[in-house]
Amino acid sequence: MFELDLRSRKPIYEQLVDRLKQLIINNVLDKDEKLPSVRVLAQQLSINPNTIQKAYRELEAQGYIYSVKGKGSFVNHIMMTDNSAEIKKVKEQLKKQIAEALFLGVTIEELEKLITEVEQSVTRGDQDDSSPERH
Amino acid sequence: MFELDLRSRKPIYEQLVDRLKQLIINNVLDKDEKLPSVRVLAQQLSINPNTIQKAYRELEAQGYIYSVKGKGSFVNHIMMTDNSAEIKKVKEQLKKQIAEALFLGVTIEELEKLITEVEQSVTRGDQDDSSPERH
């Protein structure tokens, strides 16, 4: 499904969270799409199932996925969840990164170009009303 | 000088790096301004000098400060260093954060407003030609 850097200073479960977020954000994974089970993904990546579970738990806490016992873990309809806390976080982080970029010599024009690029690369995923029952 | 969260999941030395970067980026610390010595800052913050040293080493590697044995550590003229690698990093990080923000519902207008806000908050520091000798 994707590659990990087992030698990275960044914990594996964090890499997993980041990578899965990317896939969800860029609509590579559709709404309600089933993620690999913790055991299957663990085997594919040759890491412990507990590590996958930790990543999935974090993604669920942040509202990106939801899990149903016995069924699996699925991509969430993000708008259904309260993500105001996440928005605040990402905005604060963005301000720091923007300040750093400006300091390093990146121009405002370049920053605006980045926004345009990202916005165009994010293709909208179609809506789909058939969702797994959540209990 | 500033406060740290010793209970945070984020390592102390990383908090130090981030905080000092902020101060440098926002011109709270002027070019060639002397930072507290590793021992003094360690005492002020009640942490080990080695942890300060680790943060300073990282800041030096990223080009934000330079250190002279026997003299001290000083804020760098960032433009004198090759920061293209740092620029590439921060741009990549920004793209991820922008994608996440858009996904969470932040509008492009809000993103552009963020840039304006940051740009206005960063007051330009005056140039100063008297620098410590680097050897």
Added chain:
DNA sequence: TTAACTGTATTAATATATTTAGTACAGTTA
């Protein structure tokens, strides 16, 4: 020159965080 400062390096011990391993339980699906 001396005393007190500076950065830097190294080793060892400790503390904390991450990952693995193994097991168990409950719900789902065919």
Added chain:
DNA sequence: TAACTGTACTAAATATATTAATACAGTTAA
């Protein structure tokens, strides 16, 4: 029923961060 799913828990192993103590070399000012 058999094989899947998420979830929880404890224990052990591993990796990382932090502290502690010491040492060495360059700088500064008395």
